[in-house]
Amino acid sequence: xxxxxxxxxxxxxxxxxxxxxxxxxxxxxxxxxxxxxxxxxxxxxxxxxxxxxxxxxxxxxxxxxxxxxxxxxxxxxxxxxxxxxxxxxxxxxxxxxxxxxxxxxxxxxxxxxxxxxxxxxxxxxxxxxxxxxxxxxxxxxxxxxxxxxxxxxxxxxxxxxxxxxxxxxxxxxxxxxxxxxxxxxxxxxxxxxxxxxxxxxxxxxxxxxxxxxxxxxxxxxxxxxxxxxxxxxxxxxxxxxxxxxxxxxxxxxxxxxxxxxxxxxxxxxxxxxxxxxxxxxxxxxxxxxxxxxxxxxxxxxx
Amino acid sequence: xxxxxxxxxxxxxxxxxxxxxxxxxxxxxxxxxxxxxxxxxxxxxxxxxxxxxxxxxxxxxxxxxxxxxxxxxxxxxxxxxxxxxxxxxxxxxxxxxxxxxxxxxxxxxxxxxxxxxxxxxxxxxxxxxxxxxxxxxxxxxxxxxxxxxxxxxxxxxxxxxxxxxxxxxxxxxxxxxxxxxxxxxxxxxxxxxxxxxxxxxxxxxxxxxxxxxxxxxxxxxxxxxxxxxxxxxxxxxxxxxxxxxxxxxxxxxxxxxxxxxxxxxxxxxxxxxxxxxxxxxxxxxxxxxxxxx
Numbered sequence: 130x131x132x133x134x135x136x137x138x139x140x141x142x143x144x145x146x147x148x149x150x151x152x153x154x155x156x157x158x159x160x161x162x163x164x165x166x167x168x169x170x171x172x173x174x175x176x177x178x179x180x181x182x183x184x185x186x187x188x189x190x191x192x193x194x195x196x197x198x199x200x201x202x203x204x205x206x207x208x209x210x211x212x213x214x215x216x217x218x219x220x221x222x223x224x225x226x227x228x229x230x231x232x233x234x235x236x237x238x239x240x241x242x243x244x245x246x247x248x249x250x251x252x253x254x255x256x257x258x259x260x261x262x263x264x265x266x267x268x269x270x271x272x273x274x275x276x277x278x279x280x281x282x283x284x285x286x287x288x289x290x291x292x293x294x295x296x297x298x299x300x301x302x303x304x305x306x307x308x309x310x311x312x313x314x315x316x317x318x319x320x321x322x323x324x325x326x327x328x329x330x331x332x333x334x335x336x337x338x339x340x341x342x343x344x345x346x347x348x349x350x351x352x353x354x355x356x357x358x359x360x361x362x363x364x365x366x367x368x369x370x371x372x373x374x375x376x377x378x379x380x381x382x383x384x385x386x387x388x389x390x391x392x393x394x395x396x397x398x399x400x401x402x403x404x405x406x407x408x409x410x411x412x413x414x415x416x417x418x419x420x421x422x423x424x425x426x427x428x429x430x431x
Numbered sequence: 432x433x434x435x436x437x438x439x440x441x442x443x444x445x446x447x448x449x450x451x452x453x454x455x456x457x458x459x460x461x462x463x464x465x466x467x468x469x470x471x472x473x474x475x476x477x478x479x480x481x482x483x484x485x486x487x488x489x490x491x492x493x494x495x496x497x498x499x500x501x502x503x504x505x506x507x508x509x510x511x512x513x514x515x516x517x518x519x520x521x522x523x524x525x526x527x528x529x530x531x532x533x534x535x536x537x538x539x540x541x542x543x544x545x546x547x548x549x550x551x552x553x554x555x556x557x558x559x560x561x562x563x564x565x566x567x568x569x570x571x572x573x574x575x576x577x578x579x580x581x582x583x584x585x586x587x588x589x590x591x592x593x594x595x596x597x598x599x600x601x602x603x604x605x606x607x608x609x610x611x612x613x614x615x616x617x618x619x620x621x622x623x624x625x626x627x628x629x630x631x632x633x634x635x636x637x638x639x640x641x642x643x644x645x646x647x648x649x650x651x652x653x654x655x656x657x658x659x660x661x662x663x664x665x666x667x668x669x670x671x672x673x674x675x676x677x678x679x680x681x682x683x684x685x686x687x688x689x690x691x692x693x694x695x696x697x698x699x700x701x702x703x704x705x706x707x708x709x710x711x712x713x714x715x716x717x718x719x720x721x722x723x724x
Contacts, residue, residue, distance in 0.1 A: 135681025138539040140719050145532045149544065152529040153581055156548050163564050213690040222684050225454065243707050244455040247462065250702045252642035254660045255695050258667030259461050269482040305458060309714055333440065358553075370668055384558070391559040392649055404557035412554050 170405045174398035183398070190402035199386055207382040207407075210368075211360045213296050219356055221304045223349065226311035227341070242312075243303025257370035260298050261285055285371060288379040295371065295380075299364065311348060318344035350428045358415030361407050383407045456667050460484070462703070469494055470694035477688040494693035497686050504694060511641060514577055514658055518640040519633050526632060527625070529583075530591035531617045536600075545592070552585045565618035565650060576650035577658070581640060587632045594628040595621060631712045634705075641702055666691055696723035 139146055170190055172183040190373040194200050209423060225245070232238040248256070264284040271281030284290040322340045329393045331339060372380035391400025423429035463484050468476060471487035473494065479487070498504055528550070532540050555561075561580065570576040598621065606616050622629075644660035651657055 135539055140539075142535075142537055142613075145535060145538045148528050149532040149538075149612065152525050152532075152583065153547075154542065155525060156551060156585075159561075159583075160551040160555060163560035166556050166563060167561030169560065169563070201506050214673070228447055231444070232451065233444065234448075237448065239449075240636075241451045241455045243710065245709070246706065247703060248458055250638060250642075250706050251462070251699055252644070252663070253661055254642075254644055254663045255699055257662070258691075258695070259465070263461070265483075267481070272481050299607070301458065301461075304454075309717055313714065313717075356438065365637075369645075387558055391519055392562060397559060397563065398675060401557070401559045404559050408554060408557050415553060422702060 130344035167401060167405050170402035172398050174401070176397065177396075178421070186398075190399045191406065193399060194403050199381075202378070203381055203383045203386045206379060207361060207363065207384075209379075210292055210295060210382060211363055213292060214299055214363065215356060215360070217296050218299050218303065219353070221300050222307035223311055224306055224343070226308040226315060228336070229308065229312060230315045230341070234262065242305065242308075245308070246337065247305070248302045249303075253366050253370060256298065256302060257367060260294060260371060264290070264294060286373060286375045288376045291372070291380045292375045297365075297366070298367075307352075310352065311345060314345050314348040315320050315341065346426075347428045350422050350426055354418045354422055357418035358411060360414055361411035462699075465692050465695050465699075468697050469689065471689065473686050473689040493686055493690070494689035495697075497690050498693045498697055501690075503654070503662050504659070504697070506655060507657055507662040508697075509542060510656060511659040514574075515637050515640045517578045518581055518636050521578065522584070522587060522636045523629060523715070525583040526587045526591050527617070527622065527629070529588050530595050531613070531621055534592045534595035535613075548585050548588060570658070571650055572653050573650075574656055577647050577656075580646060581636075581643070584636075587617060587635065591625070591628055591632060594625060598624055627712060627715070630709065631715060634709050634712060638702060638706075663694060663698055666694055 166180065169180060169183070171185060171187060172180070173189075174180070174183045204300045223382065229238055229242060232241075266281040266283050272285060274281045285294060316340065322344070323336055326336045326340050361383065363382055363384070365382070365388075368380060368382055368385050369388060372385065383403060387400050387407070388409045390396050390403065420428050448474075464482055465484045467486045468491060471483065471492050472489050472491055498576055532538055533545050535541065556564075565571065565576050567582070570579070573625045586693070602620055602624075603616055606620055613620070642660065644658065644664060647656075647658050651661075
């Protein structure tokens with residue numbers, strides 16, 4: 130594409146160019162201007178002096194973060210929480226989809242599907258409120274524990290229970306909704322393949338192993354790549370609603386730290402640096418996962 | 432072809448159905464608890480707590496009556512409806528126009544611009560630079576601070592562009608021969624056949640704005656502009672009764688536990704009623720979004 134062709138293209142499609150202009154301006158203002166704002170990470174940013182007047186301090190903000198006690202704690206919490214989330218929340222919708230796929234009564238299948246989507250539509254605030262109610266000492270979990278002879282505690286304010294509570298509620302919220310994509314992939318597997326497997330004498334289990342799973346693999350890989358990119362972007366809003374100073378030890382992740390230090394304490398330059406660290410690691414993770422997948426399985430996003 | 436099923440197969444099918452039934456029950460149970468509690472006897476409810484799948488007799492609708500009397504809840508409801516409506520208008524407008532232009536083969540820079548926009552899905556400035564942008568624009572405590580950041584989203588563009596690409600070009604060609612310009616083609620030809628996709632986007636936008644609270648929590652200190660979710664946060668998370676106290680007599684204090692549940696129901700039910708009917712649309716949307724995304 131050269132400029133002459135572009136000019137000619139503009140002359141014959143003027144209206145299209147003018148129509149897309151507001152959208153481009155919008156994207157520049159709300160996506161690219163903040164990207165430019167990332168330069169604050171390298172400044173001793175002052176709200177009064179602004180981005181053009183503040184002093185450049187190189188990597189000092191990053192050094193401060195890497196040497197502070199928060200670096201180890203927030204990075205560890207982010208990675209550990211994400212790892213367990215990946216371990217349990219990622220396979221759950223695949224298993225649910227496989228189980229739903231075996232149901233012969235279509236109305237029953239449809240009913241369970243619809244019900245299982247429901248938690249996805251409940252707001253984070255309500256979900257967090259319910260979690261707090263169920264896990265306090267007089268809540269459901271507390272009553273079960275006291276029925277079994279134990280002493281109920283306020284689980285959400287104890288650091289050792291934060292991760293299990295987070296993961297279990299995460300599965301509850303998204304298992305149904307996330308199974309949609311796998312169900313769609315399952316319905317795309319040709320019936321002929323199953324027929325052929327049956328003729329070859331494969332039982333139901335062999336059919337699942339040799340027909341269903343291979344048919345599902347590309348979808349699983351794509352979802353896995355996407356999920357890897359989200360390792361650093363855990364459900365930040367949920368952590369923010371559920372954690373408290375008494376659980377920071379296990380619950381404070383990088384993004385909640387950025388929120389506290391940036392929005393509450395207004396240390397703009399420093400918090401931008403911490404946020405940038407998070408985004409760069411996250412971006413690198415997507416690219417790596419995509420690259421690995423491309424090399425070994427020939428499935429990739431880009 | 433009817434195959435006689437073995438005993439093992441039958442056992443599998445039954446236990447599979449039972450486990451799925453249990454999964455369904457677990458998904459539903461917390462909401463059942465909320466609904467049952469919301470019409471329970473307020474005094475017993477406040478004393479007992481625990482878990483209820485069935486309301487504690489005598490049934491009481493006092494909670495719902497009280498909710499209608501809380502000015503804050505009504506304000507929040509009104510604001511949320513406004514934010515959702517504004518969000519839908521902005522999103523549909525920007526997404527439809529962008530998708531139309533970017534799905535035209537004769538628009539030369541289409542792919543470059545698409546990449547430029549899609550890149551924002553992979554990498555963005557993050558919380559603090561976005562926050563500072565809104566602060567610098569002077570939008571703190573302005574409703575636009577809530578509306579603008581969610582007025583357009585690249586994911587929706589991908590969905591809409593993909594579906595518009597599938598519309599046969601012949602449809603457009605004949606209109607162009609008749610002298611129609613792009614706005615006319617978009618309005619009279621493309622939009623009428625894109626209604627299903629527009630419904631998907633409307634649903635996605637409506638749900639996400641209805642449930643959003645974080646943006647409002649960092650930009651809005653003026654309670655008159657708060658969306659419903661922020662008042663809910665006060666009641667459910669901060670355990671502050673401030674949202675409920677204004678204008679309520681001390682005699683209503685016993686109602687507070689009950690009212691919590693009623694507020695959840697009132698805030699959640701509209702969406703829970705709508706989504707089952709729109710299911711087939713969003714399933715389609717997710718498919719397009721994730722395959723082409």
